[in-house]
Amino acid sequence: MIEVRSVSKRFGEVQVLRDISTRFEKGVVNQVIGKSGSGKSVLAKCIVGLHRPDEGDVLYDGRSFLEMGLEAKREVRKEIGMLFQSSALFDSMSVMENVMFPMRMFSDMKLDEMLERARFCLERVQIIGKDHLFPAELSGGMQKRVGIARAIAMQPKYLFCDEPNSGLDPQTAILIDNLIKELTEEFNTTTIVITHDMNSVIETGQNIVFLHQGRKWWQGGRKELLNSDNPELNAFIFASDMMRYAKRAMTS
Amino acid sequence: MVEEMDRLGVRSLGLVALMSVFMGAVITLQTSTNIDAAWIPKYVVGFTARQSIILEFSPTIISLILAGKVGSNIAAEIGTMRVNEQIDALDIMGINSASYLILPKIVAAMLIFPFLIVISMFLGIFGGWVVSILTGVVGPEDFIQGLQWDFDPYTVTYALIKTVVFAFIITSVSAYHGYFTKGGALEVGRSSTTAVVFSSIVILIANYLLTQILLI
Numbered sequence: 001m002i003e004v005r006s007v008s009k010r011f012g013e014v015q016v017l018r019d020i021s022t023r024f025e026k027g028v029v030n031q032v033i034g035k036s037g038s039g040k041s042v043l044a045k046c047i048v049g050l051h052r053p054d055e056g057d058v059l060y061d062g063r064s065f066l067e068m069g070l071e072a073k074r075e076v077r078k079e080i081g082m083l084f085q086s087s088a089l090f091d092s093m094s095v096m097e098n099v100m101f102p103m104r105m106f107s108d109m110k111l112d113e114m115l116e117r118a119r120f121c122l123e124r125v126q127i128i129g130k131d132h133l134f135p136a137e138l139s140g141g142m143q144k145r146v147g148i149a150r151a152i153a154m155q156p157k158y159l160f161c162d163e164p165n166s167g168l169d170p171q172t173a174i175l176i177d178n179l180i181k182e183l184t185e186e187f188n189t190t191t192i193v194i195t196h197d198m199n200s201v202i203e204t205g206q207n208i209v210f211l212h213q214g215r216k217w218w219q220g221g222r223k224e225l226l227n228s229d230n231p232e233l234n235a236f237i238f239a240s241d242m243m244r245y246a247k248r249a250m251t252s
Numbered sequence: 253m254v255e256e257m258d259r260l261g262v263r264s265l266g267l268v269a270l271m272s273v274f275m276g277a278v279i280t281l282q283t284s285t286n287i288d289a290a291w292i293p294k295y296v297v298g299f300t301a302r303q304s305i306i307l308e309f310s311p312t313i314i315s316l317i318l319a320g321k322v323g324s325n326i327a328a329e330i331g332t333m334r335v336n337e338q339i340d341a342l343d344i345m346g347i348n349s350a351s352y353l354i355l356p357k358i359v360a361a362m363l364i365f366p367f368l369i370v371i372s373m374f375l376g377i378f379g380g381w382v383v384s385i386l387t388g389v390v391g392p393e394d395f396i397q398g399l400q401w402d403f404d405p406y407t408v409t410y411a412l413i414k415t416v417v418f419a420f421i422i423t424s425v426s427a428y429h430g431y432f433t434k435g436g437a438l439e440v441g442r443s444s445t446t447a448v449v450f451s452s453i454v455i456l457i458a459n460y461l462l463t464q465i466l467l468i
Contacts, residue, residue, distance in 0.1 A: 048344050077346030088337040102345055160344075 001026050002158060002190050007046055007056035009039075016042045017053070018214045026190045029181050029204045033196055034211035035236060040194045041085075043211065044162055047192070048080060049073060060158065078106050081151030081189075085163040087143040089135040095122070095146050096131040102154045121149040125179060141172035145179070152183055159184065159191040165200055173197065177204045198243055201225070210236070256356045260322050260423075261364030265371070267321060268314055272305075272372040275313070276379030279304050284389040297390040298380070298398020303407070305376035310369045311411040312459050315418035318365070319451040323426035326357055327447035330430030331440040339431070354427040358420060365419040366412045373411070410466045417462060418455050425451045 002024040009017040016039045024030040032040050045051040047058050049065060058065045060076050068076065089098050099118040103109055109117070122128065125145040135143055144164060151159060161180055165173035181204045184191040195201065201208060201222070208225055210218040210233050218233045226247055228234065238244045283300045330353055333339050342349040377399060384395040429447035433439050 045340075050340055050343060074346040077344060080344055082341065082344050084337040084341060086336050088341040090338055090341075091332075091336075105345065105347060 001061055002047060002192065003059040003062075004043070004047065005057045005059065007043070007053040007058065009042055009046055009051060009053050016214050017046065020056070020211075020214075020216045022209050022216055022219060024190055024192050025207055027185060027188045028206040029184050029191050029193055030207040030209070031193045031195055031201055031205040032209045032211060033201055033205075033236070034217075035196065038211040039214045040196075040211055041162060044160055044192065044194050048082065048160060049077070078154060079157040081154065081156035081159045083144065083147045083151050083159075083161040083164055085166055087135070087140075087147040089143055089146055089150070091135055093134070094131065095127065095133050095135075095138070098135070098146060099149045099153050102150065106154060117153065118149070121153050122146070124152070124183070125149045141168050141176070144168065144172075144176055148176070148179060148183070152187065155187060156189060159189045161191070161193045161195075163194055163196075165195070165197055170199070173200065174203065180204065198237060198240070201237075202246070212236075253356050253360055256360035257364040259325075260357065260361050261368055264318060264321055264368060267317065268368050268372050269375050271314065271317060272310065272375035273379035273382075275309055276301065276305055276376030277383040279309065279376070280380035280383050280395070281387070281389060294390050294394040295398035295401060297384075298395035299401050300398070301380040301395075302377060302399045302403075305380075306373055306407050306411050309376060310372040311414040311418065312455070314369060314372050315365070315415065315422065315455055316452055318368075319418075319422045319426075319455060320448050322361065323422045323447050323451045324444040326423060326426040327430035327433075327444040328440055330354070330427055331433035331443040334431060334433045335436055335440060350431060354424070354431065357427060358423045361419040361423045362416050366415050369411060369415045370408075373408075410462075413466060414459065414462050417458055421454045421458060422451050425454055 004020055004022050004024075007017055007020045008015070020039075020043060032043060034040050042051060046053045047065075052066070057067075060079075063072075063076065065073065065076060090101065093101065096115070096118055099121055100114045103114045103117060107114070119131075122131070125148050127142060127145050127149065130138065130142065135146070138146065148161075148164075159180070164180060165176050168176065177200045180191060180193060183189070193200070193204075205222050205225070208220060208222070209216060210230075212218075212232050218228065218230050220228070225233070225237065238247060280297060280301045283304075284297045287296055287300075330339075333353070339349045339353070342352060381392060381395055384390045384392050426447035429443045429450065430440075433443040
């Protein structure tokens with residue numbers, strides 16, 4: 001479980017996060033949603049330690065991340081897997097080398113064991129026979145799946161996904177969403193997905209945090225989301241005709 | 253490390269060789285056309301060409317060329333990694349990204365650049381010798397006599413010390429600009445250009461200081 005306590009973050013004159021407190025549960029897909037510029041990615045970066053919050057704290061299973069020493073932070077980071085919006089695969093490495101990279105850096109595994117584990121992860125995300133290809137030779141959806149394979153290579157306790165289905169076609173987006181949900185349940189990870197894809201929220205969201213103007217505006221499950229009377233949340237969720245139609249269909 | 257030495261050094265060999273041969277030839281031609289007094293012995297052309305190539309052309313001018321080729325390459329590579337979140341990925345994994353990405357490049361350049369510069373020296377002098385044969389502006393025997401005249405091995409040591417310092421400047425300045433790139437593709441291009449400009453300026457300043465410290 002990850003707990004965020006009163007986190008605030010400012011960049012110059014711009015207050016991006018204001019006193020955010022929330023909990024992300026283990027074994028479920030936690031989602032952070034909100035408009036562009038609402039502070040979703042900054043919150044994620046504060047949680048993983050890429051930004052240091054100006055105030056507040058982040059606790060990984062009760063361990064304060066901000067008060068840890070460098071070595072303890074390094075140990076926690078070994079337990080984190082992250083899928084980036086751009087996949088962030090290393091261009092100079094093949095698919096297999098990308099997935100093996102965290103194992104090469106942090107484990108004492110022999111080459112055979114690393115290869116076996118990497119193959120397992122790639123098969124798990126349905127990437128077969130592409131080991132030797134480089135990221136530039138893969139489609140966007142494949143890159144995302146390789147990114148997931150790399151993120152789960154070290155069997156992480158915490159999985160972060162930043163806009164996992166942005167720029168993907170609807171079918172591939174659903175595939176990625178389902179994959180994240182399956183992996184979360186299979187490995188019992190604390191998964192946090194940053195998204196503004198409503199399809200993804202309706203399909204896989206279990207614990208949803210809505211950010212608005214840098215504040216936590218609302219938190220709840222899928223059912224509460226559809227029945228909420230929060231005006232800002234409704235304006236965000238039901239911005240499209242399709243979502244309004246989906247709500248009518250689900251509630252009738 | 254070996255891969256970096258290959259990328260930064262061995263793959264620059266063609267450019268360095270081409271530059272050196274032609275610059276050596278031009279230095280010889282220009283020196284011979286500017287020495288027309290009868291009382292100056294012809295072998296001075298070889299002597300001047302050797303001194304120019306060893307003291308300044310190979311270590312400094314070739315390093316400035318390498319600042320353009322290698323420096324822009326380093327800044328663009330690391331800058332692209334920054335804007336594509338690859339550096340964030342390393343940081344989240346708990347890897348010291350600066351050390352992992354930059355240190356091997358600095359060490360590799362400091363090891364391989366002296367070899368490039370020694371090759372450049374030989375090829376520059378070779379270019380001068382070839383032009384002495386082809387044009388007859390100075391006899392090859394005179395040219396070779398000039399090469400051997402009053403040779404001080406310390407000039408090579410001085411050139412190699414400068415080269416190692418310049419290698420450090422090129423890689424560290426370029427890596428710095430790449431590492432702190434913010435934005436997108438446009439900013440990567442800007443970082444690359446800035447890296448070359450700053451590397452070149454720092455090389456010129458360092459060249460002056462090292463010459464004063466080591467030769468005067």
